[in-house]
Amino acid sequence: MIEKLAQLHPEIALFAATCIVMVLGLAKSSFWRGMSVWVTGLGLVAALVLSFFSPQTDGMLPNSLPYLKAMIAAIGLMILPLMGGTVDRWYERTVGRGASFDPLRVTRGEFYAFYLLSLMGVMLCVTADDLIWLFLALELTSLPTYIMVAMSTPRLRSQEAGVKYFFLGALSAATFLYGFAMLYGATGTTQLQDIAIHFRTEGMGLIGTLGLVMALIGVSFKIAAAPMHFYTPDVYQGAASPVSAFLAFAPKAAGFVVMIQLLSTVGWGWGEHGIALPEALRITLWVIAAITMTFGNVLALLQSNAKRMLAYSSIAHSGYMLVGLLVGPGQGPIAGNGLGAAMFYLLCYGVMNLGAFAVLACLEKRDEHGELVEIETVEDLRGLHAARPGLAWAMTLCALSLLGMPPLLGFWGKLGLFTSGISAGEIGLVVIMGLNSAVAAFYYLRLVRAVMLDTRDEDMDRPALTDMFGRRVAAGLSAVGVLVVVIWAGQLQAASDHATEVNPRIRQFNERVVEAEETPVIESIARND
């Protein structure tokens, strides 16, 4: 039991930080309330450090803990400076001007608590090796985000986004719960290992397959894949930019990890090369990936609103990562590993997407009611290079990296997907991905041109820079990351390949089954308790 606990050290660190932050949030002196951000940061750093020491699990992805948890903590740390000043900035100002402090009105503590809880949920998904654990972890990831979206800005549109996100989230939760139920029904256990073995020995059966597919589709709500993508643009537009940035990474990471674990119960030992998913599942995922990519890119073309455009682009990027999932661990020791490529792309996407949202978060303008509001449309971004060259260069680098322009990080992520896609023989999907990134080039270039190349005639009101210094740090971090992380691209790719090795025991099991040699059922039941 103790060694099981060792796997949860990072989560424990986060949980401790959550408790402290909750309390600090209500402190009387504004200094201590301000400290809640730093405690969150401290918690994340602790989690980052502890995650490197996390041992090997016997779940579906045995040695995925260090890489994935470190990635989640690191990207969480990069998003944190962006989060500063999202909630009750006005209330703090009024308190600063002497109004009496009313603990009920202060929400900053809860906000950071929710942030930490959600990240903890994602980490729990990584360590999960049981359906119940998965269900709880997924719910823990998404429930805090519903609230964060609703409370992110005092404007009406955040509430609308919150409503949509909550209700559709609940619908998807019910779907994948039902899927889990059917999986449990088909195999009699909720341990992923045993489900895998059961699928190996008795095959999947109707309920098993339908259950797995329903679970996959339910979870694909988190990564905004094809049928479940409807909420994304409205929620990203409604929520404040920092929260949208968070939404673009955390649930997506949780979604992908859970889908990998679910898919690895079935294993990639099928198909004529023995490296593909079962035919029905492969075709479904193929169709979902293709539709997701195309929907995301095609709809983003028409957008004049930058946040909606980045929302659609996040759908498209999920489509690209699905290609990696479809390919699976591949049979080559390293390069053919689709899962590794997908996880490495997730890291790249986390870094570069953050920058785009950060630049939007940095700028404010007065809307028709006269109050300061974050900028949204591409029109507001025009001529940024004249006023704020630093931010303009950050947006350009992130947009070009999202596009896949070679020397930047995005290209190396996409290259990993290309090589693994082709090595698995999915040339059709790879060509679709190529064409899609060409279509994507159009709207990313519109961003680059608006920011770098257009000039702004003076009479239009120029968006002012917010006083939140943290947001500019986040933008800077992301821009530098896009340029500098390329140097360690090799090591990171290798680490993510190593992390996504499907449990050798299952793998040998797969091979053994391929030779159709029977394993004694009793031995598996005995291990059950």
Next chain:
Amino acid sequence: MTLLVLILIPLAGALVVGLSPERQAKWIALAWTSLALGAAIFAAFMFDWANPGVIQFSPKNHASGDLTPLLPLVPSLGISISLGADSVSMFLILLTTLLGPLCVLGSFTAITERVKTFYVWLLILQAAMTGVFAARDLILFYVCFEFTLAPMFVLISLYGSTNRRYAAIKFFLYTFTGSMIALAGLVYVAWVYSTIHNGAWSFDIADMQHAALTMSRTEQTWVLFALLAGFAVKVPLFPVHTWLPLAHTEAPTAGSVLLAGVLLKLGTYGIFRFVLPFVPLAVAEYASLIAIISIIGILYAGFICWVQTDVKKLVAYSSVSHLGFCVLGLVALNMVGGAGSVMYMINHGLSTGALFFCIGMMYERYHTRSMNEVGGLARRMPVWSFFMVFFTMASVGLPGLNGFVGEFMALLGTFQSGARTIGAGGTHGPLGPWFAAVAATGMIVAAMYLLYMVGRVVFGPLKEPDHHHAHETLPADLNAREITVLAPLAVLCVVLGVYPSPMLRALEAPVATTIAAAREASSRMAPVPMDSGHAEVALIHDGEASR
């Protein structure tokens, strides 16, 4: 190591220019590009011309003697920064580094606002282009090949003329889509390599060349069309050329010169370096198709030039027509054709680049490119007219100047390829005399449209736009700076026209190695019967080699 220095100098220059004040930007840019040129010439001295076919300047590990990469980038995929150059790359690098300083010098008065950004991106573009020609690793080649898009996009968008935004977007998207498909083809070949070497990936050009030969004919056909999709757009070959006239008319002078001088050569260099060695069977089989496309391109673009009123669009279409010859020479699959097309790449870079300089100088004075508004400038600008007529004659392919050498050898290569049955001079190959005969009519069309342009712009009664007033800084005719831009190009045109044999000598070895596989494949096919008239290829046996 020297090649890495060649790439880093322009990048360092870009950094320094970026930090320097706006006024000195152009002089610093000139200094750095000249430094790059000096380094390139020094590298040319160091290059061992005795055996030009060998890849030089790349570090060898002492034990096995084969090439070790400079700096491993993504070890799991075998991607590394490995540089090396044979004589073909050497010449193209020299062309790039020569055009660099000239472009900077040429745009002193042309670029007045946002000068710093212009020179920063110009230097980055030069670094990327040098990188392309020096890369021995496929992904490094692809990275630089793609990265030339960004500076060009900025140069056209910021410094172009009327509808530059549309031109920039179209240029970027067109090439980007093509190269995405080419990437799929290249990765496929790398994957074939990994299946042979049980999972060890490598993107080194030499390794992939060995692996590519084991591909079956159908695989090679798919890879051929994938690679062609990417490189044909860059050349540009006939159906995919519509971005070039738009990009040229909207690009600033320096942009146009580099676009015509070097960027178009990326496509032909790509075909030379990757398509011929990687997919010899498919090239041998589809060579006649590619030849037909390039011949259509020659005549089609030639006739279009004849009815143009915009000078820059005319010269742009002429590049489409001229590069048709270059590709024709490549697919002739013999030494004369191959060497001719490489010569053509360099000569076209010099003569068309110079033509764009001349048009740029005229544009600076009269702010119009339409031949209806301006004409008979010989009276007003005699020195400019001399250079204009000189470079027109070079690009028309007048013997004694450089255009002729490339054009004649490409045509002779096409003529003799597949004419082995006629006589001793013939070689095995997919094309034949009929191809050369039709392509040669392109020489007449070239004379028609180029003399039409010279007749309208240089000769004839003087006609100046009505609102024309003498330019404040520029004298009526060329000043010293402008002459120093054009003079070296003119001298080179003459030198390469009169004494190209050392260059041809240097090209023999690399061209031989590149076309060896494809030529051997085409000779295995039935020799093209001369009197059958059409180049119908009968396959003796299928090149199916099981993996």
Next chain:
Amino acid sequence: MISVMQTIPATLASHAPAAAGAAHAPTAPGDSSAIWLILIPLLPLVSSILCGIYRAWGVTSKLPGYTTVLALAVSFIVTLTGYLSFGGAGVQIVHGFQWLNISWGEAHGQSLTANFSLYIDSLTWLWMLFVTGLATLIALYSTEYMSEDQKNGGYARYFSFFSLFVFAMSCLVMGDNLLLLYLGWEGVGLCSYLLIGYYYTKPAAVAAAKKAFIVNRIGDLGLALGMMLAFVEFGSLEFSEIFARVAEIQATVAAGGHVSWQIEAIPLLLMVGAFGKSAQLPLYVWLPDAMEGPTPVSALIHAATMVTAGVYLIARFLPLFALNPTSLAIVAWVGGLTALLAATIGMSQFDIKRVMAYSTVSQLGYMFLGLGVLTATGAAYHVFTHAFFKATLFLSCGAVMHGFAGQLDLRKLSGLRKLKGWGIVTLAMLVGCLCLAGFPFTSGFFSKDMILAEAFVTQGPGYQALGILALITAGMTAYYSFRVFFRVFCGPVEFHPSDDHHGDSEEEHEAHEDAEGHHGFHPHAPGWAINLVLMVLIVGSLAAAIPYFVDKENHGWVGGLVHDSTAGHLVLPTVAHGAEDAAHGAEAVAHGEGFWSDPHKWMYYVSGTIGFIGIGLAWLIHMTRRTEAATAPIADGLKNAMRPVSTWCERKWYVDEFYDIIFRYPLKILSHLFYLLDQLLVDGLVNFAGAVPRMLGRSLRPSQNGLLQSYAVGMGGGVAVILFIVWILL
């Protein structure tokens, strides 16, 4: 790049140039190659560059003129000494430097070598003598003729192009391989473009220059393809190798072998190049328009040297042509028909330079006829004599034009003979016309006679009819040459200066003219340079008859030269035609005795009488009862009588319009069509491909209508569809 050039030769010196002067050239190889012969092409090049530099410095004195004359004179002297010291049967191969060589194997056909080196045999001496000689004279003539343009820098530009032309012509004639010949070929094309377009402010001149270059380019295409086929066939471009191969083929042919059709195709292609350059039937349209250039240019390029390049090419490769008798027949017939056509047009022109231009085309027709009927000697000799007397005619027309402010219309000039100072010009015109008409014992008479005689001797398809046609043309030539002489130089004195003066220096000239008013205008007689040159040319034209009598046994001095050169040895494939198989060229055995049976004998008298008839007719029509310059009653009467024919002749048989309708306009429409196609279809397709994602986006957009329930419907529907598909696929 430049430094690379220096480093490369240092390490590459090992590649010795291909063995020049291969042992098995048809005639014994000359002794050590005299390197100083390189001076002949080099000097004009140097003077061209010098004049270019003068132009850059804005020199306005006559310095460029004199530099050119000096350079060409020295070059002529070098040619003369070269001829005198080497002139013999031998072939000189003088090696310059490696121009173009690349090799891909050791076997015979596996290397392309083309060097800047000279191949000098007797044919070359013949050509170079009159090229450099005439060039020097005409250069001297132009120093005065072009004097008005000294101020605006045109002078230096003119002489730079002039000497560049001579360089290109010498490369053409003395080239050691086909590629150098091609360089000269296109070089003279370029120089004729630049010189015709000398008065570039006149749109007509620019159009004429463009027309000349493009029509020449069409011819060059034929030459290029012929050259490539020759390389593929013979494995090399060098003359020594080619003639060696031809010798072998001649051996097989003599033994009754059959010549492959590729070898037969080579002469046909080379012929196209010759027709383009020497303005023969299909491609002659550019020569008459080339008169837009200054007159000395017309004299040198369009009468004496450039147009003979075609003749030189066929003469040089006569053994190759002989292998394919049909090609010779075509050459003969094209020559004959061109001569006839040009003569008919020449008779009806009023501009004396146009008349001379058409007479050049006609005389070239004769030369090709001569080559066609296998008398290379006759053709070469006619080239030699024609060069002199045509130059005389052109330069005297130039003197008239120079004197009368650009007036060239024979209806506006009359009785120049009686004006003071015009004696030499009249004499020159008279001698020129006599030689042109083939007046007995003039040089023209002997050279044309040899060609006419051969037409009746050689057996060939319809050669007799061709001979008769040639005789009729000879009559017409006599008529139109003396028509010009009588109308312009004889009869009542009357002259009207033309308004448009040649060249762009109109401003000063208007001032000069209006001050004087119409009758006050007095022509300024030619200066010393023009008169001197005309006198030399008169002597030259008359002296050109002398070579006919020297070295009698192989038809005169020219015959000797031709016999020693490669053109001398002809082997006719016996299969082609006629029983008579003896190699005809050299011996011309008179197969029957009797006066009428030997064409050579009766041709003297027949062509002489035809010449007289022509001159008499010209006198009758143009001199009797003519009171003023404008009208000649009988001529005008005759013209109205044959109304349709004369107008057709005057309108140059509408050939230009015919070409426009057949080629230019359809191509123009085609290119507009292509441009439209390019913008609509090709670009349209690309834009459509660009718009597809946008359209797809617009159709999918309603799915995001903001309603919570519609999203739920989408999601639920999606799940149901996927489950259904999976259920089916299971």
Next chain:
Amino acid sequence: MIDTALFAQAAFPELMGGITLYHYLFVSAAMFGLGVIGFLARRNLIIMFLCTELMFQGAGIALIAFSRYWMNATGQVFVIFVLTIAAAEAALALGLVVYLFRRRHTLDAQAWAELSG
């Protein structure tokens, strides 16, 4: 010592033997279906939330049925967690609905359609 397995069997005398696993699955599927249809059809936010609860309970019933079928307690443990999560969502949903009502004074889902396109 009574064998628990037998005891369970005994609790269902033959008379009621007719009810098999598939009846339960049918009921749970029906509840799940009704939940989805209710979610789509009704416009009131609270009703829609109740429909999601219905779907959760549907899944719960399925779990209980399977637990009975596989004779192990995992299913029931799962249901307990499902109930806790459902409770958490209920708290959150009602909090959200109250907050919305105060802002928009209506519970109609159609009211929230500002963000679109």
